[in-house]
Amino acid sequence: MQHSSVVLPSSFVAGSPQLGFELTRLLAPEQAIIAYFARVEIVPPGVEHVTLEEATGRVLAQDAVAREDHPSHRRSTMDGFALAAATAGTRLHVGAEVLMGTAPARALVAGEAMRVPTGGAVPDGADAVVPQEDVEVEGDAIVLRGDVRPADYITQRAEDVRSGETVLPAGRRLGGPELGVLATLGITSIAVYRRPRVGILSTGDELVDPAQLPAVGQVRDSNRYAIAAALTALGAEPVHLPRAADTLESLRAAVLAALERCDALVTTGGSSVGARDLMPLVVGELGAPGAVVHGLRVKPGKPTLLAAVGPKPVIGLPGNPASSLMILEAVVRPIVLALTGERGGRAGSVEAVARVPFSGRAGWTWFVPARLYVSGGRFEAEPLQIRSAQTSLLARASGYATVGEEPSRVEAGESLRITLFSCGGAPVEIA
Numbered sequence: 468m469q470h471s472s473v474v475l476p477s478s479f480v481a482g483s484p485q486l487g488f489e490l491t492r493l494l495a496p497e498q499a500i501i502a503y504f505a506r507v508e509i510v511p512p513g514v515e516h517v518t519l520e521e522a523t524g525r526v527l528a529q530d531a532v533a534r535e536d537h538p539s540h541r542r543s544t545m546d547g548f549a550l551a552a553a554t555a556g557t558r559l560h561v562g563a564e565v566l567m568g569t570a571p572a573r574a575l576v577a578g579e580a581m582r583v584p585t586g587g588a589v590p591d592g593a594d595a596v597v598p599q600e601d602v603e604v605e606g607d608a609i610v611l612r613g614d615v616r617p618a619d620y621i622t623q624r625a626e627d628v629r630s631g632e633t634v635l636p637a638g639r640r641l642g643g644p645e646l647g648v649l650a651t652l653g654i655t656s657i658a659v660y661r662r663p664r665v666g667i668l669s670t671g672d673e674l675v676d677p678a679q680l681p682a683v684g685q686v687r688d689s690n691r692y693a694i695a696a697a698l699t700a701l702g703a704e705p706v707h708l709p710r711a712a713d714t715l716e717s718l719r720a721a722v723l724a725a726l727e728r729c730d731a732l733v734t735t736g737g738s739s740v741g742a743r744d745l746m747p748l749v750v751g752e753l754g755a756p757g758a759v760v761h762g763l764r765v766k767p768g769k770p771t772l773l774a775a776v777g778p779k780p781v782i783g784l785p786g787n788p789a790s791s792l793m794i795l796e797a798v799v800r801p802i803v804l805a806l807t808g809e810r811g812g813r814a815g816s817v818e819a820v821a822r823v824p825f826s827g828r829a830g831w832t833w834f835v836p837a838r839l840y841v842s843g844g845r846f847e848a849e850p851l852q853i854r855s856a857q858t859s860l861l862a863r864a865s866g867y868a869t870v871g872e873e874p875s876r877v878e879a880g881e882s883l884r885i886t887l888f889s890c891g892g893a894p895v896e897i898a
Contacts, residue, residue: 493764495832495872496798499773503802506759507775511660511808512730518657519650522641524702525659526808531635533652536625541589545620548602548609549593550580555615560608565590580609589621596620628652638810640702660808662704666729667691668721669710670736670746671786689858690735693792694784698733700890701800702807718749726753726779731806733795734772736786746783750774764872765832767855768794773802780806787855789836796888797834797867815887816866819846825877826850827870836864837885842898848885865892 494502514528543549543565550559554577562579565571565587575581575592583589583596594617602609628634634648635641641649641659649657674688675681688710695705706729711721725732734746751757753776760773767790772783782799784791795803796814804812819839825848827833836851851864866887870877877883 490764493762493769494760495764499760499763499771500798500801503759503773504805506756507780508778509780509802509805510778511806512663513661514658515661516656517659519646519655522646522649522657522659525641525657525662526702527635527637527639527641527658528660528808529658530633530637531649531652531654531657533628533630533632533634534654535652536630537628537651538622538624538626541624542622543583543585543587543589543596543620544622545596545598546585547583547596547598547620548580549575549583549589549596550615551575551577551593552595552615552617552619554578555611558605558608558610594618594621636810638808640807640809640812662702663730663803663806664706664728665698665703665803665806666706666708666725666732667694667698668708668725668732668734670713670718670721670734671710672713674710674736690784690786690788690791693788693861694733694735694795696890697792697795697888698803701803702809703731703803713745715745715749718745719752722746722749722753722776722781726776726781729779731780731782731803733782733784733799735784735791747772747774750776750781750783763794763798763832764830765794765798765834766828767834767853768798771798773799785855788858789853789860790855792861793834793836793867797869797886800889814889816884817846817887818882819848819885821877821879821881821883822847822849823879824850825868825870825883827872827875829875830872831875832872833870833875835868835870836860837866837868838863838893839865839885839895840898841895846885846895847898848883861888861892863893864888865895 559580564582571590866885
């Protein structure tokens with residue numbers, strides 16, 4: 468999310484918890500995140516050292532600084548012959564060969580060339596390499612077919628990385644390219660942030676285990692597994708906690724126990740304004756800052772709670788399946804990334820053309836699930852009807868479009884950006 472140009476409404480009072488859904492005080496998602504980070508200083512939970520084999524997906528806690536130049540010597544980028552460019556156009560004796568993985572036996576002498584492999588060290592006295600397909604071989608000599616310029620087909624010393632250079636900054640998540648760099652530079656013990664432990668607490672007397680057949684009025688506790696997968700994809704370690712009943716005593720005990728074990732807490736259900744929606748009250752009792760934002764000007768997911776007890780975030784997600792996962796992906800994502808230590812992490816997205824209109828509501832932000840298609844070399848997107856209670860809704864979507872607040876409608880044929888889910892989504896279809 469970009470926050471620099473987002474302004475909080477005058478009705479929002481900094482430091483004042485926003486409890487209840489008074490429409491004039493509801494914040495847009497970006498405003499809510501700004502308000503949250505203004506009140507809560509999130510610090511990653513610690514640093515540990517891991518090996519290269521263990522570092523995939525982790526976040527650097529210290530700058531990775533090169534201790535040597537790379538490459539450490541000049542290298543050929545082609546199979547060919549090392550020579551002095553000034554001798555181009557003459558017949559050159561092939562006096563020696565550079566073997567892969569070894570230093571040249573000697574420097575190049577006047578009037579000769581040395582055979583060199585791709586990646587081989589370029590001998591002193593040579594300032595260019597000629598690919599073998601660009602020469603005529605005549606016994607133990609070569610004749611060049613074309614012009615040769617100094618530095619042709621040579622990677623210079625320190626052309627990639629210089630000693631003392633910061634190659635990867637702290638806060639960078641490590642994937643294949645980053646691990647390749649670290650291995651190349653011999654950095655094998657890597658300081659990374661510890662994965663934050665994020666508790667998942669389901670609330671609601673209607674919930675039963677997935678293996679149980681629900682009776683009338685009951686539903687399987689599915690939200691926690693969707694949330695756990697999304698948290699894992701964002702770099703956190705999900706911790707499944709026992710369900711809590713819809714009573715003040717049960718919720719208070721469950722939240723206290725969770726905050727003792729975990730670095731943050733995500734709850735589902737109990738964050739609205741009904742008589743049994745007690746989470747905002749419980750969090751407010753346990754310590755400052757308590758509830759920072761309660762309710763968002765968004766669909767789906769209006770009954771969202773952004774809170775904290777001390778430095779530990781407490782996020783109250785709606786109980787409806789589509790709402791809970793959508794809010795985690797679209798709103799809570801920067802909070803989770805801050806916990807992991809990642810800086811500047813953004814969700815993947817693609818530019819697409821709307822097949823049919825994407826409609827929202829003026830003055831509100833709508834996160835509209837969408838299917839993606841490839842047609843005629845471009846992405847096309849089709850909205851899915853928002854039904855917050857449908858568990859299968861987001862599994863049918865490739866990602867989501869953000870519509871509104873203004874304009875609140877994207878017409879057919881217009882471009883829009885589809886944000887991809889952190890932990891996958893329906894595959895892109897070939898139209």
